[in-house]
Amino acid sequence: MTANEIAGRLRAEATASAPALLLRRWEDADAAALAEAYRDESLRRWTSHAIGDEESALRWIREQGRRWEAGDRFSFAVLETGAQEKPVGHVVLKGLVAGSGRAEVGYWTAAHARGRRVASRALEALTGWAFATFAGQGLHRLELLHQADNEASCRVARACGYERAGTLPAAPPAHPLQGHLHLRSRVSPVGP
Template identity: 55%
Template sequence: MSIVLCAAPTPSASGLLLRPWRDDDVDALLDAYRDPVLRSWTRYPVTTRVEAIAFLRRSRQGWAADRRFSFAVLEASPDGERLVANVVLKDVTPGRPYAEVGYWTAAPARGRGVAPRAVTAVSDWAFARFAASGLTRLELLHQVDNPASCRVAEKSGYVFQEVLAARPPFPRDGHRHVRWRP
């Protein structure tokens, strides 16, 4: 797994490095999930070392199966690189024209344009990597009460398509945003 993506710096933000999760990311993952807001938006919060190790194992398995690609998003800091987000391309199936992109942003990185740049980098990579497999559309889904995710979708080139009715395990209606292959 030597894939590394980059998102260029902006006048007000550092560049981003996106790479597959590694075993030594356990502590950074646990730090990110200490945020109650992040835990409230995720279906499977990571609250223990065992859960963090399982998260990293599932990430490796997804890459190995060539169906789910989770990227740790890192930003340069005075102390080295620090984890600022996660972006995942999931449900990739050869011959199926669509897949889904999901993400979360660590609390200190919110509101600084990290998520849109990271989602754009993974989306561009997905269309290039899976064009021959027939991928023509990416979907980004979120609950209706998460307006920040609407803004991330729009800034990343995803157009609002429809409201999705709530269904387990999601307690609220959702939005589907779509980005088409250029």
């Protein structure tokens, strides 16, 4: 199955306190919700994209589509299923290079959806999808990077089985502060 065939079917089950999640490709209709999410100062602090209005959100969404088609970045809008389905988060698989065996994951959650395990449930769905979809290309390790002072991202990483593997030095301007590197390896099935 191809990345495009599987992408429409990523889901995370409902919990006692939160609805199920649907992960799908970003759509032009998501621009308003994306621009609204980026009004949150905390989100802007932890992300590297500058989205200030619906126009820049639309440009970002279209770039995600181009990168998806190029096969080097797979960005998913995260939606809580129910009466009003609009993105409440984002997960991404990026840096997938054939033969390298590794790629990077990232995520964010909109301010109004925090505290409902959106990031961890979406990351777990993305992780399973990535390992299943790209196993034939040798993907066996996923890397998760975040600023060292982003304790929420550390919690999400640990909750999803991404073990902390080290501290990375600051690399301004893209990475002005030290970062943490977390890793998760694909578990190979045990043979007879």
